[in-house]
Amino acid sequence: MALIHQFEAIRPRELKPALLELDGISRASVEAHHRLYVGYVNKRNEILERLAGADAGAANQVYSDLRALKVDLTFAIGGIKNHELYFEHLGGTGGEPDGLVAQLLARDFGSAAAWREDLRATGMAARGWAWTAYDWDERRLFNYLGDAQNTFPVWNATPLVALDVYEHAYFLDYQTDRASYIDAFFANLDWSVVNDWAQRYRIPTT
Numbered sequence: 001m002a003l004i005h006q007f008e009a010i011r012p013r014e015l016k017p018a019l020l021e022l023d024g025i026s027r028a029s030v031e032a033h034h035r036l037y038v039g040y041v042n043k044r045n046e047i048l049e050r051l052a053g054a055d056a057g058a059a060n061q062v063y064s065d066l067r068a069l070k071v072d073l074t075f076a077i078g079g080i081k082n083h084e085l086y087f088e089h090l091g092g093t094g095g096e097p098d099g100l101v102a103q104l105l106a107r108d109f110g111s112a113a114a115w116r117e118d119l120r121a122t123g124m125a126a127r128g129w130a131w132t133a134y135d136w137d138e139r140r141l142f143n144y145l146g147d148a149q150n151t152f153p154v155w156n157a158t159p160l161v162a163l164d165v166y167e168h169a170y171f172l173d174y175q176t177d178r179a180s181y182i183d184a185f186f187a188n189l190d191w192s193v194v195n196d197w198a199q200r201y202r203i204p205t206t
């Protein structure tokens, strides 16, 4: 018994030119990082194509083709979503947020500085990612931690900042000095992109 899956292959996004000229994160590091992202896109397409031919009648929680494909599909899709956020909101000049995001950070963390320190600590404590996300049920921002591409923190939350702390993000430039890489991440954030997302998602200020 085969499953019926309809899907369209997707293509990786190109790197914005500004990503090749970051302050403190080298072009070589960004280009290598982007190649990993392209790999997630290719594997997402490959897995969905193979799922179309997987035997649903043989599905088994110990081992089955269906299980293997579905488990790793989440890793591939997580890798795509996380990196598209990451690359999209870098290329700016960091500094202090303004507009809607400044209001939201002040409301939920007390200040942008307090948010930054909390995200920095979350990133130091993570093995994969730290995200600032708006939880639509709790109606507030929170800095969540995920140890892998597919360890999403909670359902019904919308990420606005995605800090990649996998070693591939910084080892070329900083070896094991993750803290300095996190400083560079903040210094290259593009707040206008984050504000666009917050407005598009209509994150409420009340």
Ligand SMILES: [Fe+2]
Residues within 6 Å of the ligand: 033, 036, 083, 164, 166, 168, 169
């Ligand atoms: Fe990454």
